[in-house]
Structures are given as structure tokens and as C-alpha cells.
Amino acid sequence: MLFPTVSFALFFMVVLALNWALVRRPALWAWFLLISSWVFYGWWDVRFLTLLAASTVVNHWGGVWLYRTRGARARHALITGLIVFNLGLLGFFKYYGFFVQNAYLLASRLQTPCSLPLLDVILPIGLSFFTFHALSYVIDIYRGEMTPAKHMAGFGAYLAYFPHLVAGPIVRAGDILPQIEHPPTRLAPVDIGRAASLILVGLFKKVVIANTLSARMADPVFATGAMHNAPDTMLGIYAYAIQIYCDFSAYSDIAIGLALLMGLRFPINFDAPYFSLSLQEFWRRWHISLSSWLRDYLYVPLGGSRCAPWKIYRNLILTFLLGGLWHGAAWTFVLWGALHGVYLVIERLLQPFVRTVAKGLGVRSGATAGTGGQGRWPTWIAHGLARVWLFQVVCFAWVFFRAPTWGDATSLLNAMLRWDGAATLWTGINLSVLAIGLLTQFLDGQRIARAWDALARLPPAVIGLIAALLLTIILAFGPEGVAPFIYFQF
């Protein structure tokens, strides 16, 4: 059940009505959230529900047991068991095929026999997301940062809550569980201006921008990379960079908006990432929930930035290698993660040099850049160049993320050296869609909060009419059919 479909619209209409009807009974409401989320998930494949149910039961009781256990060794053994269980699920369903394929490849190189069974394992949708939700929950209990959920329904609803279930954001139990255990009252105001704006902006980014970029530029270039010349290949890669931003941030926006209408608040997941001045800043603005998860549960436990320089570099590369692998079972994802890790190491190494040069040229830091007076022009030029450079660097890494194989990625990069033939993709409409996609970043975060408030001040019927008209315009401009969100595959 995809968000921009009639079936989801009907599902949400029923769920929203029941949500507010049952909100006065917290226990029943939690069960309702759980069951409606399971219906949403089971819509794809009922078999997937077994896995979600198993994860719910094991992590809920594991969390309770962990909380009640006092001995340090017993607690350590318990958290190890829970981590192994969760990573085992992810490892088997997501990485088994990849592991066996590579084991056979290695065995054939070494000319030794390999007898691992070849299984056709189906990857359940959203597995990576709900596994990370479960891991953060049990680890937070182990660290003493939170208490377990009062009821299994509450934890199950947190784990399976349908707006974030299949493609995030990866919300923390500490943020969401209290909201589920203490539901909003019917008297509490609902931020309809923000919810409607997020849903409509999300639909616009997905249906109009992401789908158009995919159909007109990114897919043709990545499907037949070797046939295009350098300008077209470059445009295809840029198109993919904007497409993945519009696609994934759209899902997050819609998820946040839907949750708001049901009385729950999620943190934001994207904040104008392509306007960043550095890679470090980019990762504070791109898929914020994943990067903060990796920071809190991987980078910091490895030692973070409070250790010897070589250890910091190791931690960065390791975190991003695993972050890359989280996205998919393929070497191209590992390489994408490794590239970002190496970028961050280089950025750290060059930081003192860049600071000295910037100071010499009179360039101000990001925090004071907007203030007027001396050094304004050098700052703007330097920041503009930094943004353009960052976009190129990120786009280079996207090639490995999007290309199905290493061979496809290299043939695409080889095409970047071909300057013969006419560029067919550089049309006015393609460039306009690309520019609009880039500009949608201005809508991220709280930047248009005044517009939300203005919308919320209108009479309710007018809000409904405006939303219906905007939806119709969005659907009219989008290409035929509904392409799934890119992050569904992860």
C-alpha cells in the first residue's frame, strides 16, 4: 500500500476516524495502532507479519527482562543475545544471499569446495528500519536511558507504526513511546497547517519531481550508461541526486504529516542537505534519523571523536562502511559508504588548512556568514564554491549507490570522458524540473512555519478545498503510474 494511492487514502480515512474515536482509551488505542499498522504491513505480504510479530515479542520481553535484571554479567549476556537476534534477522533475510554468493566466488578462486545451501530468501519490506528501531529500544534500556514499554501493544505500536514502518524516519522509542502511552486528548490542538503542508509538499516532491526526474533522466542514463556522452551522463547523475532527495524526503514528510494528523510528533529527517558547506554538515542534514542512529549506537561506542586521530578516522570509515551496507547487500553500497567515510577523513585532515586559507581571504564561518559588512562577498563566493564542490562529491558517490553493479558504475564514469555526439537530455523542461527539485529544499525543516500558520488560520472547509485542488494539480502533473519509493528496497 503506497502512500499516493487510492487504497491508502481509504485506509487512512478509516484509521484516522477510529484513531480519534479510540484515543480516550489508551490501552485500546495502542492495540488499535498496532493492528492497523499490521494491516498496512500485511497488505504487501501476510507472511512478513510473522517476522514483525516475532521481533515485537522477543524485543518487548527482552526489554522487560533486561530492565529487571540487576547483575552486570547477566545484563551483558541479555543485551548481547538481543543484538544477535536482531542482527541475525537482518543478516539472514537481507545478507544471506550476498554472503553465499561471495563465499562461492571466493571458494572458486581458492579452488576449494563450498557447500552452503542456496536459498531463495525474500527480503521483507522495511526490515532494516524496524530492526534499527528495535535495536535502539533495547540498547537504550540497557544503558538506563529509558524504561521498557508498559504493555506489549505500546511497544508493538512503536515498532510497527505504519507511517514510519517501511521507510523511516528511524524514530527513537524515547520520543514516541511516551506519546503512545499518554495519547493526545481530543481537546489538544492538531497542527493541521503543518500536517497538510508536509503531506502536499511530500506528494509534490514524489509524484511530480522524483518520478519525472527518474523517468526522463536518471533511469535512461543509469540503464544505458555507456551510450550517453559526458553532458548527458552528468545530467543523469545530477537528476538521480535530486531524485533520491525528493523521493526519500517526500516519504519522511508524508510520514511526519500523517503522524501529526493522528496526534503524534516525529522529528524531522531532512534539512536542506545539498545546501551544506561540508560533508560533516551534509550528514547532519541528510537522513538525520539514520545518521544520528549510527552516531549514537556505532560511532560513539567505537570511541567517537574523543580518541587518537587514527582511531577517529578508523571509526568514521567503519561507521560509514556499515552505514553503506545497511542500505543494501551489494558491494556498490559498501563502496558508497566507504567513499563517504574517506571523504570525511580527508575533510578532517584538510580542516586546519582550509581554516587558515579562509581566514586569510576574509571568509566568515557559517554562523556569521549572513551578517553584513566586511568580508561579505568573499564569504558568499567561498560558500557558493563549497556548496557546488560538495554537490559534485556527493554525486560521484551516488553513482555507486544507484548503479546495479561495479561494472555499470565504471562504464558510467567512463562515459563522463566522452564528449562526442549531441546532448539530448539538456532540454528546458528537464533543467526546470531539476532546478525546482533542488529548490524544494527551501521547504525543509521549520523554514516555512509561517505558511503553515497562515494555512491553519483559514476556515476548515477552505483548507480541505485548497488541499484537494493542490492534490489534483500534483496528480495531473505527475507521470502515469506510481513508482515505489526508493528506500522501500532497503
Place this chain on the structure above:
Amino acid sequence: MQGALEWWLMTHPSQHGMQISDDRAVALKGVPLRSVLLALVVFYAAATLLNGVRIYEETSRLPYGAWRTVWLTMALPIKQLSAQTRLDRPRAWMERHWAGKEPEQHAQE
């Protein structure tokens, strides 16, 4: 352009570091539930009528079977109402003139 971007980023902070638990002021914003439900009823009604013909067309693309029959039975009166009230025209016009889409066979029936 670069100056405008800097100005926008400075004057419109994203507050992405803000925690949900600290978000009291924002949490109190909004309208009463009754108004939200009214807005949603109007939205669903208007969106259905404005897109009735397209909903029927999308439904007719489902694979043959009992499920498709049920959906088509539900979508047919919506399509008829949308066509009779001529509320399907704005979308058809936008698709033809702005989005460059060809009208489908169903829309002409």
C-alpha cells in the same frame, strides 16, 4: 542567488536540533480536532469528485479478479458523479494543456 540563499538560511532557521520533548510551544499550535475532521471530510469529498474519472481508470488497470470487480463497483458511481458535475474537467484540462498527457479511452466514454 548565493546572497539570497545565505539570507534565507540565516533568517529561516530549521531548528532541526529541537527535541520533541522541548517542543512545547510548537505542540500547542494548531486547531481543534472538530475543525481538522471537517477539513478532512471536505478534502476527501472534493478530491474524490475532482479525480473521480481518473480513479476509475486507475482501478480498471488492476489485474482481473474479484478484487478488481469490487473496486470497480465502488469507483463507478464516483466516476459518474464526477463526470455529471463536470468536476473531472479541471484535471483533464491540466493534463492535456499543461502536462501534455493524452486523454485515455475511458475518459472519453
